[in-house]
Amino acid sequence: MNQQKIPATVITGFLGAGKTTMIRNLLTNAGGKKIALIINEFGDLGVDGDVLKGCGAENCTEDDIIELTNGCICCTVADDFIPTMTKLLEREQRPDHIVIETSGLALPQPLVAAFNWPDIRTQVTVDGVITVVDSAAVAAGRFADDHDAVDARRAEDESLDHESPIEELFEDQLTCADLIVLNKTDLIDAAGLIRVRDEVASRTVRKPVMIEARNGEVSAGILLGLGIGTEDDVANRKSHHELEHEDGAPHDHDEFDSFVVELGPIADPAGFVEALKGIIAAHDVLRLKGFVDVSGKPMRLQIQAVGSRIDHYFDRAWTPSEKRATRLVVIGLHEMDQDAVRAAIEALA
Numbered sequence: 407m408n409q410q411k412i413p414a415t416v417i418t419g420f421l422g423a424g425k426t427t428m429i430r431n432l433l434t435n436a437g438g439k440k441i442a443l444i445i446n447e448f449g450d451l452g453v454d455g456d457v458l459k460g461c462g463a464e465n466c467t468e469d470d471i472i473e474l475t476n477g478c479i480c481c482t483v484a485d486d487f488i489p490t491m492t493k494l495l496e497r498e499q500r501p502d503h504i505v506i507e508t509s510g511l512a513l514p515q516p517l518v519a520a521f522n523w524p525d526i527r528t529q530v531t532v533d534g535v536i537t538v539v540d541s542a543a544v545a546a547g548r549f550a551d552d553h554d555a556v557d558a559r560r561a562e563d564e565s566l567d568h569e570s571p572i573e574e575l576f577e578d579q580l581t582c583a584d585l586i587v588l589n590k591t592d593l594i595d596a597a598g599l600i601r602v603r604d605e606v607a608s609r610t611v612r613k614p615v616m617i618e619a620r621n622g623e624v625s626a627g628i629l630l631g632l633g634i635g636t637e638d639d640v641a642n643r644k645s646h647h648e649l650e651h652e653d654g655a656p657h658d659h660d661e662f663d664s665f666v667v668e669l670g671p672i673a674d675p676a677g678f679v680e681a682l683k684g685i686i687a688a689h690d691v692l693r694l695k696g697f698v699d700v701s702g703k704p705m706r707l708q709i710q711a712v713g714s715r716i717d718h719y720f721d722r723a724w725t726p727s728e729k730r731a732t733r734l735v736v737i738g739l740h741e742m743d744q745d746a747v748r749a750a751i752e753a754l755a
């Protein structure tokens with residue numbers, strides 16, 4: 407019976423870990439398997455969907471890429487995810503495999519639990535949960551270095567029972583993993599990698615397998631062949647929130663915020679990127695990504711910033727039917743000064 411179910415792989419991992427990059431690579435080496443992709447982002451700008459639709463894989467056409475844009479997938483399971491899955495399963499030509507990319511701030515647990523809903527359970531099984539880790543960010547202490555800030559917040563608000571929200575989310579995503587991909591190993595040395603392995607292992611009780619990757623290059627045979635049936639084991643992977651609120655109180659993402667900045671054309675892209683770097687560092691922006699309209703250039707500039715690292719490249723020509731615009735999504739902790747970040751970016755146009 408299980409063999410007739412369509413396998414679904416959940417790909418999770420903190421903001422900018424390399425989920426979309428890994429999926430892009432996966433689509434090019436999936437060996438003719440017809441894949442349906444469900445993509446969820448935290449911000450209101452569908453960058454990942456745009457990037458993945460642009461890769462033109464025959465086994466996963468634009469119709470097979472479904473974007474869930476009404477908030478984090480873990481919060482919209484009933485309203486968004488289940489109806490999407492139901493529609494997908496009603497299609498005449500059903501996919502061989504479903505791949506779901508969660509937002510970088512999603513808790514995978516409620517999503518996996520949704521595979522136990524009666525309509526879904528009979529037709530689909532979770533092949534496995536893959537958690538992508540930004541090894542360079544772990545090595546830099548991104549998920550462990552703000553204990554002082556947390557202690558200070560606790561001192562102000564005695565009701566706070568949380569670790570830092572970033573650290574907690576990082577652990578929740580690891581807790582749910584069947585496979586951990588230590589990505590971005592090109593950015594650290596061998597000794598750093600050993601420390602990253604130790605740190606990641608120390609944050610998981612179940613000790614799933616860890617593999618290393620650069621640019622998310624992992625063979626489809628590994629990513630799509632775990633065969634776990636994770637929905638049967640969700641009780642062993644409880645998130646911090648579930649452990650703290652056994653009454654089933656809903657979780658939220660109030661600790662994080664995102665907003666979109668729209669600008670006119672940019673004349674000096676190199677100067678723009680340098681200035682963004684300064685703004686990101688000054689305001690501790692967690693993630694910034696989007697597209698830039700560079701004056702006089704037929705190509706679109708893609709910007710991808712993860713903490714202080716920023717990549718930019720011309721990814722494709724603007725099409726005649728689309729409006730050229732500079733649009734960036736910014737994600738940070740709730741306390742980030744949104745007005746100041748917006749004003750600083752707007753001043754660059």
Ligand SMILES: Nc1nc2c(ncn2[C@@H]2O[C@H](COP(=O)(O)OP(=O)(O)OP(=O)(O)O)[C@@H](O)[C@H]2O)c(=O)[nH]1
Binds near residue numbers: 428620712
């Ligand atoms: N140096 C390096 N950069 C990488 C690697 N993998 C991904 N990147 C870069 O990291 C940035 C973020 O990658 P994405 O694949 O968009 O990350 P993501 O996890 O999908 O991001 P969100 O969906 O926003 O959470 C991009 O600029 C990628 O090119 C890697 O192994 N090494």
